Amino acid sequence: MMTDLLSKLQTPTKLQTPIVATLAEKQQESPGIYTLHLALETNSSFDFAFGQFNMLYLFGLGEVPISIMGWQHDLLLHTIRAVGRVTQPLVALDIGAQLGLRGPFGQGWPLRQLEGLDLVFITAGLGCAPVVAAIHYAVENRSKYGRIVILQGVKHHNDLLWQPQYERWRDLGDCQVLLAASEEKKRKYHWRLGMVTELLALAQFDSSHCAVLMCGPEIMMLAALKQLAKHQVSDKSVYLSLERNFQCGHGSCGHCQLGPYFVCKDGPVFHYPQIKSWFGLAGV
Amino acid sequence: MDKGFLSRQQFPALYQVLSKAGYEVIGPTVKDGAIVFVPLAGFEQLPTGWQEQVSPGHYQLEQTAGQRCFYWNTGPQALKPWLFKPEQHLWQAEQTAAGLCFRQTPEQAQPRAFIGLRGCDLAALNIHDQHFLNGVLPDPYYQAQRQQLFIVAVNCARSADTCFCVSTSDGPAATVGFDILLDELETGFLVASGSDQGEVIIQQLPLAKAQTKQLSEAKQQLQAATYQQRVMPDEQQLLKLVDRLDHPQWQDVAERCLACGNCTLVCPTCFCSKQESHSDVKGQQAEQVRLWDSCFSEQHSYIVGKVFRPEISQRYRQWLTHKLATWQQQFERSGCVGCGRCISWCPVGIDLIEEAQALLQGEADDD
Numbered sequence: 001m002m003t004d005l006l007s008k009l010q011t012p013t014k015l016q017t018p019i020v021a022t023l024a025e026k027q028q029e030s031p032g033i034y035t036l037h038l039a040l041e042t043n044s045s046f047d048f049a050f051g052q053f054n055m056l057y058l059f060g061l062g063e064v065p066i067s068i069m070g071w072q073h074d075l076l077l078h079t080i081r082a083v084g085r086v087t088q089p090l091v092a093l094d095i096g097a098q099l100g101l102r103g104p105f106g107q108g109w110p111l112r113q114l115e116g117l118d119l120v121f122i123t124a125g126l127g128c129a130p131v132v133a134a135i136h137y138a139v140e141n142r143s144k145y146g147r148i149v150i151l152q153g154v155k156h157h158n159d160l161l162w163q164p165q166y167e168r169w170r171d172l173g174d175c176q177v178l179l180a181a182s183e184e185k186k187r188k189y190h191w192r193l194g195m196v197t198e199l200l201a202l203a204q205f206d207s208s209h210c211a212v213l214m215c216g217p218e219i220m221m222l223a224a225l226k227q228l229a230k231h232q233v234s235d236k237s238v239y240l241s242l243e244r245n246f247q248c249g250h251g252s253c254g255h256c257q258l259g260p261y262f263v264c265k266d267g268p269v270f271h272y273p274q275i276k277s278w279f280g281l282a283g284v
Numbered sequence: 285m286d287k288g289f290l291s292r293q294q295f296p297a298l299y300q301v302l303s304k305a306g307y308e309v310i311g312p313t314v315k316d317g318a319i320v321f322v323p324l325a326g327f328e329q330l331p332t333g334w335q336e337q338v339s340p341g342h343y344q345l346e347q348t349a350g351q352r353c354f355y356w357n358t359g360p361q362a363l364k365p366w367l368f369k370p371e372q373h374l375w376q377a378e379q380t381a382a383g384l385c386f387r388q389t390p391e392q393a394q395p396r397a398f399i400g401l402r403g404c405d406l407a408a409l410n411i412h413d414q415h416f417l418n419g420v421l422p423d424p425y426y427q428a429q430r431q432q433l434f435i436v437a438v439n440c441a442r443s444a445d446t447c448f449c450v451s452t453s454d455g456p457a458a459t460v461g462f463d464i465l466l467d468e469l470e471t472g473f474l475v476a477s478g479s480d481q482g483e484v485i486i487q488q489l490p491l492a493k494a495q496t497k498q499l500s501e502a503k504q505q506l507q508a509a510t511y512q513q514r515v516m517p518d519e520q521q522l523l524k525l526v527d528r529l530d531h532p533q534w535q536d537v538a539e540r541c542l543a544c545g546n547c548t549l550v551c552p553t554c555f556c557s558k559q560e561s562h563s564d565v566k567g568q569q570a571e572q573v574r575l576w577d578s579c580f581s582e583q584h585s586y587i588v589g590k591v592f593r594p595e596i597s598q599r600y601r602q603w604l605t606h607k608l609a610t611w612q613q614q615f616e617r618s619g620c621v622g623c624g625r626c627i628s629w630c631p632v633g634i635d636l637i638e639e640a641q642a643l644l645q646g647e648a649d650d651d
Contacts, residue, residue: 015421017375017388059377059384060563060570083588098384100377245587247559250420253577254556255584257606259526260613265420281529283598 014042015250018057018100023093024075029161032082034091037075038101046076049108050133051241051269054078055249057100058093061086065246065264067129068104070136076101079129079161105249106268109134109213109239111141117237118146118205122224124153124196124216130241130269131215132162139169146210148175149203153196153220155183178202197223200231207232215241222280225272238272240279258284288491289498291472292351296327298436298464298475301488302397307434310366311399312359317345319359321366321398330400331356338446338624341633354400354468357444358623360550362405363398367429368412368555372574374425379568389571391428399436401462403455404447404623406437408552410461414615415555434481437462441505443512446624448637451516454621456509467502474502516637517644519618522608525643529601533642538597540632545578547626547634548603553619556584579603608640 025037040046048068055063056078064086069077082088093099111134119138123131138145150169154160160179170177170190178199180192187193192202197220212228214221221240228238244256244263251265259278261267267275278284290298302309312319313329319336322329330353337344343360373389401409416426440447440456449455458465463482467474474494477483516522548554558577563570577584580599585592593599611619620636627635 016424018377018386020384020386057377057561057572059379060561060567062561063559063572100384100386243587244592245585248557252416252419252421252423252555253558253574254579255558255577257602257610260610262614277526283593283595283601284529 018102021099021101023095023097035079039075048104050137051108051130052104052106054101054103058086058090069129069133106264109269111137114211115144118210120149120205120210120212122151122214124220134213147205149205150177151196151199153180157181157188197227200227210237212238235273241269242267287474287476287494289494290475290491294490297489299327301485307395307397309397338444338628340627340635341630343628352468354438358625363409364552367426370576372425374572374574377570391425393428393432395432397434401435401437402440403458404449404621406458406461407454407621411553435462436464438466439506440509443509446627448514448516449622450510450513452622457506469501517640521644525605525609528643531643534597534601537600537639540634541596541600543580543596545580546629548578550625550629
């Protein structure tokens with residue numbers, strides 16, 4: 001009875017026990033937000049999909065799940081907001097410091113499957129790394145996609161990370177960048193006042209031939225889903241990235257469950273129809 | 285499956301043969317007022333004559349003049365803590381002159397023979413095998429213990445008042461997953477093997493040929509155990525629980541539930557764990573440790589800035605809907621094996637079956 005299960009291949013080390021990552025470069029994106037560039041001990045490429053995450057370990061303090069931002073010059077990029085017991089000392093590390101890394105975990109954005117479609121990115125707040133990573137991919141593979149629409153909401157103008165990048169995206173051609181600030185009193189050039197969901201009225205894309213990629217607070221995504229329905233965007237066109245308590249990263253510890261799903265392994269990126277009946281319910 | 289007969293006087297031979305074959309023999313004994321599984325020095329430690337009286341919120345052992353060792357059904361724990369340990373050391377981190385290094389903590393395992401597991405225990409083991417070995421990553425710690433496990437199962441000769449394994453199709457007979465199967469009769473044991481390793485052990489026992497009368501006695505007591513049981517709604521019914529997320533019963537049960545997590549600790553299929561990082565005073569060595577966790581704690585659903593299930597009603601709902609309904613989508617069966625532990629070990633006597641029935645009888649509120 002046991003032979004099938006026990007004969008399974010040995011677990012790759014980087015998934016069960018951390019590998020060593022060395023901080024090679026660090027840049028501040030805004031107050032409290034840093035991008036860490038990590039050199040991996042394996043000295044080879046790190047196979048991942050945009051939207052997946054790693055567990056980063058700080059010696060003696062523990063692990064935190066962090067979305068993968070990209071791979072650049074043989075370094076793995078993670079953008080981290082210093083908010084907790086582990087992330088605060090993590091972003092304070094000096095160049096050359098070592099940390100542990102397990103991953104990559106979970107399901108990323110199905111960017112290959114979305115080729116040929118208009119892409120609509122919707123994010124709000126500061127923790128929008130999974131969507132920004134997907135934007136990077138789409139921009140690098142510009143010819144494979146139709147129009148690109150980027151909708152970003154923040155509380156204050158200055159909360160927007162990577163402001164120069166947004167300006168560059170605006171100049172890409174066939175790329176619309178729409179920004180909203182919900183708690184500003186004065187409107188700035190290129191900005192709207194209000195919620196990110198209100199930007200959809202200005203967005204120009206083919207609602208019957210598009211994919212929407214979202215992440216951010218669930219209340220924002222719920223509001224966006226309502227607006228998208230008004231704009232005749234089918235549920236089937238929507239993908240979203242969720243946040244839950246991730247401790248193991250591979251669907252074992254049970255903390256991240258959403259109905260029948262383990263968000264860490266079945267997500268964090270979900271096709272909306274898959275989780276529709278569970279998404280947004282209070283206390284689930 | 286041919287059954288042999290081992291007289292009560294000769295029953296200790298099973299202990300001798302297993303020990304000689306290199307197994308540490310783990311079996312039930314009475315300790316601190318409950319039947320628990322411990323390494324046995326001999327079969328005289330088995331709970332001879334002991335029975336349990338159980339009801340919601342109640343577990344009491346009583347000594348009878350009977351000679352049977354397995355005339356009880358469940359203690360608070362069986363296999364779970366031996367394979368999925370309450371505290372598991374996962375890996376170590378060390379700061380050396382050469383830098384940081386990690387190594388997986390080796391899992392010490394030895395061949396162990398468990399005596400007296402029931403149909404419900406084996407069903408739970410099968411679920412944990414699916415979870416820990418057949419998921420994205422096989423769990424090396426569970427795997428190490430699991431590989432060296434030898435199982436002597438016993439068919440239940442009676443049912444406790446909280447048993448409902450017939451309705452979950454997991455008992456009172458043990459049907460799969462054992463190496464040796466016993467039926468305990470007044471005068472001794474019917475013995476059958478369920479694996480090649482089991483056959484090797486059985487060959488060394490002083491077995492007599494089982495008589496027709498003994499076989500029918502075993503059949504009768506198994507039948508009797510079947511009739512003594514309560515009924516959990518079937519799996520199709522239980523799937524409807526996810527349409528009852530707004531049912532007032534969740535609030536009703538939350539007013540009784542202490543969110544203590546006892547039900548999740550005694551449940552043989554609950555698998556939630558949390559991780560902690562421990563380090564030495566010098567700051568050179570650190571260790572990642574996995575501990576049992578419970579979905580009844582507020583921390584269970586915590587992320588920075590948010591707790592997804594702040595209310596007890598929401599946590600009880602998560603436990604019950606997961607165990608009975610969404611579990612079916614994850615593991616192709618309900619997570620309940622009908623052992624009734626969560627009922628008897630609940631300090632306020634919340635009865636899983638009653639709650640499930642109340643939820644399924646009432647009309648679901650609209651979302």
